[in-house]
Amino acid sequence: xxxxxxxxxxxxxxxxxxTLRAAKLISEARVIAYPSLExxxxxxxxxxxxxxxxxxxxxxxxxxxxxxxxPAQAAYDKGAAEISAVLExxxxxxxxxxxxxxxxxSFMYLFARVSKRFETxxxxxxxxxxxxxxxxxxxxxxxxxxxxxxxxxxxxxxxxHRIEGAESVAVMKVGRHLPKIRAVIDxxxxxxxxxxxxxxxxxxxxxxPLAEAPDSAPYFSMILLxxxxxxxx
Amino acid sequence: xxxxxxxxxxxxxxxxxxTLRAAKLISEARVIAYPSLExxxxxxxxxxxxxxxxxxxxxxxxxxxxxxxxPAQAAYDKGAAEISAVLExxxxxxxxxxxxxxxxxSFMYLFARVSKRFETxxxxxxxxxxxxxxxxxxxxxxxxxxxxxxxxxxxxxxxxHRIEGAESVAVMKVGRHLPKIRAVIDxxxxxxxxxxxxxxxxxxxxxxPLAEAPDSAPYFSMILLxxxxxxxx
Numbered sequence: 001x002x003x004x005x006x007x008x009x010x011x012x013x014x015x016x017x018x019t020l021r022a023a024k025l026i027s028e029a030r031v032i033a034y035p036s037l038e039x040x041x042x043x044x045x046x047x048x049x050x051x052x053x054x055x056x057x058x059x060x061x062x063x064x065x066x067x068x069x070x071p072a073q074a075a076y077d078k079g080a081a082e083i084s085a086v087l088e089x090x091x092x093x094x095x096x097x098x099x100x101x102x103x104x105x106s107f108m109y110l111f112a113r114v115s116k117r118f119e120t121x122x123x124x125x126x127x128x129x130x131x132x133x134x135x136x137x138x139x140x141x142x143x144x145x146x147x148x149x150x151x152x153x154x155x156x157x158x159x160x161h162r163i164e165g166a167e168s169v170a171v172m173k174v175g176r177h178l179p180k181i182r183a184v185i186d187x188x189x190x191x192x193x194x195x196x197x198x199x200x201x202x203x204x205x206x207x208x209p210l211a212e213a214p215d216s217a218p219y220f221s222m223i224l225l226x227x228x229x230x231x232x233x
Numbered sequence: 234x235x236x237x238x239x240x241x242x243x244x245x246x247x248x249x250x251x252t253l254r255a256a257k258l259i260s261e262a263r264v265i266a267y268p269s270l271e272x273x274x275x276x277x278x279x280x281x282x283x284x285x286x287x288x289x290x291x292x293x294x295x296x297x298x299x300x301x302x303x304p305a306q307a308a309y310d311k312g313a314a315e316i317s318a319v320l321e322x323x324x325x326x327x328x329x330x331x332x333x334x335x336x337x338x339s340f341m342y343l344f345a346r347v348s349k350r351f352e353t354x355x356x357x358x359x360x361x362x363x364x365x366x367x368x369x370x371x372x373x374x375x376x377x378x379x380x381x382x383x384x385x386x387x388x389x390x391x392x393x394h395r396i397e398g399a400e401s402v403a404v405m406k407v408g409r410h411l412p413k414i415r416a417v418i419d420x421x422x423x424x425x426x427x428x429x430x431x432x433x434x435x436x437x438x439x440x441x442p443l444a445e446a447p448d449s450a451p452y453f454s455m456i457l458l459x460x461x462x463x464x465x466x
Contacts, residue, residue: 009363016254019244019359023253100363102372103380111372122367126252126357130242130333134355139335139344144387146395147336149380162379 003087005118006094007101007111009125010047013220014201017126018047025123026051029094031086033059033079035106044096059083059093063106076106080113087118100125104151104172128222129170132197136207138226140168152177152223160184169225178217182210185225195224236320238351239327240334240344242358243280246453247434250359251280258356259284262327264319266292266312268339277329292316292326296339309339313346320351333358337384337405361455362403365430369440371459373401385410385456393417402458411450415443418458428457 008025011017026032026048036042042060045052061079064071083093101107101122111120129149133140141147148166150159152174159181163169171181174196185194196213198206198221206213210223241258244250259265259281269275275293278285294312297304316326334340334355344353362382366373374380381399383392385407392414396402404414407429418427427443431454443456 009359011252012357014254016257017252017357019250019252020256021247021249024249100359100366102366102374103363104374104376108372108375115370120370122370124245124250124359124363124367126242126333126359127363130336130357130360133333133335134357137348137353137355139341141335141337141382141384142341143337144384146384146387147382149374149382151374151377151379153377154379 001090002118003090003092005083005087005114005120006092006123007097007107007120008094008123009097009100010044011126012099012128012131012201013043013047013199015047015050017131017201019123019125021123022048022125023051025094026096027053029053029056029092031057031059031091031093032096033061033083033093033110034096035061035063038062038064042096044098047098048096057086059086061106076109076113080110083110083114084117087114097125100127103127128172128200128220131200132170132222132224133226135200135205136195136197136224138195138224140170140224140226152181156180156184160188163190163225164188166225168227171223171225173219174217174221174223175219176216178213178221179215181223182213185210185223190225193225193227195226197222197224234323235351236323236325238316238320238347238353239325240330240340240353240355241327242330242333242356243277244359245332245361245364245434246276246280246432248280248283250364250434252356252358254356255281255358256284258327259329260286262286262289262325264290264292264324264326265329266294266316266326266343267329268294268296271295271297275329277331280331281329290319292319294339309342309346313343316343316347317350320347330358333360336360361405361433361453364433365403365455365457366459368433368438369428369430369457371428371457373403373457373459385414389413389417393421396423396458397421399458401460404456404458406452407450407454407456408452409449411446411454411456412448414456415446418443418456423458426458426460428459430455430457
């Protein structure tokens with residue numbers, strides 16, 4: 001019997017925004033895996049830290065942040081091979097995933113490599129989208145409203161096309177793309193209803209109108225376009 | 234000092250998919266509030282049941298399911314008045330919300346009525362979108378992919394317009410609209426990549442290809458259109 005590969009969502013960053021199921025799986029794990037920026041700390045591991053038992057096996061995936069894809073592919077290949085080797089012995093592996101494993105997470109690259117050979121179970125987590133909505137008091141959608149989720153690195157023309165005529169919009173991975181995204185939103189006359197959120201739920205969280213946001217944003221930042229709290233009913 | 238109004242997301246239905254923060258707030262609450270279908274049980278209360286202490290005050294909002302809006306508005310007005318009366322005494326009120334409070338939840342109607350007068354704190358929860366993705370092994374989005382969330386009751390033409398050219402799509406609140414949505418997806422040639430999920434994470438959960446789904450679906454059902462698990466990297 002092979003082990004089970006768990007992809008466990010940890011939520012947006014505050015440790016108590018992980019689910020009861022995630023906390024239990026992590027605290028019982030004998031082998032965990034997690035991504036980290038090459039040479040840096042692992043945000044995922046820091047969220048889960050209080051539940052990780054001492055002395056267990058840790059598979060750390062150092063993911064290079066390069067424009068070329070091959071180095072990252074090689075890192076995921078290597079990580080998947082290490083994880084598979086553990087699963088073959090019958091031991092489970094719990095993979096720590098920021099946010100939700102299937103929502104813009106690097107877990108998907110492991111899932112694509114491991115799930116065909118081994119039983120894989122995904123535990124959903126709170127995404128940064130609803131976390132940002134919560135901390136900025138921005139209701140996302142009610143009744144028959146639509147929600148559009150866009151990555152900030154999309155080209156300017158595509159962002160304009162997708163935001164125009166949309167209802168609630170969340171722009172993920174804002175980072176250095178902030179000036180471009182803000183210009184698009186301003187041209188569409190929507191700046192007044194746009195909120196900027198950085199590191200939602202963490203102690204150094206920032207929430208402000210997009211008009212007042214700094215030009216240089218970290219990777220973990222988001223822009224929300226919502227109508228605010230109408231008394232819909 | 235007035236009390237604090239908490240809107241607490243409970244996740245999609247499995248009790249252990251609520252967050253640690255939600256479980257703590259509920260277990261410490263002296264007053265809770267929750268919606269229920271008129272004359273029926275409260276799904277929200279059933280998710281939270283094991284954390285609710287005996288003998289606390291419970292404010293139950295019986296929401297009539299009518300086409301006319303006025304009866305529901307009157308029910309939210311009445312509930313908001315009861316909640317406000319408790320908050321005025323300095324006592325906190327914990328409102329139980331299926332999924333996430335700001336994501337198609339009835340909490341928003343209370344938020345619109347209560348948050349101007351009283352401090353209101355929202356605790357995000359796991360949404361049905363990522364829960365359905367998890368149970369159906371359907372990765373939602375990676376890299377620069379877009380996600381579109383659509384309510385099933387939208388008119389057929391609008392659904393067609395929004396699904397055509399989209400990437401990952403989640404159609405919420407499928408219910409009796411299933412035949413209409415399936416016809417649109419079939420016409421667009423996307424039936425093979427569409428998954429139907431009913432009551433995700435609950436014991437009576439159903440996951441199947443949309444082509445095999447029954448014509449009559451419950452309100453808590455969803456259709457996911459995703460590309461599947463490509464080895465993107």
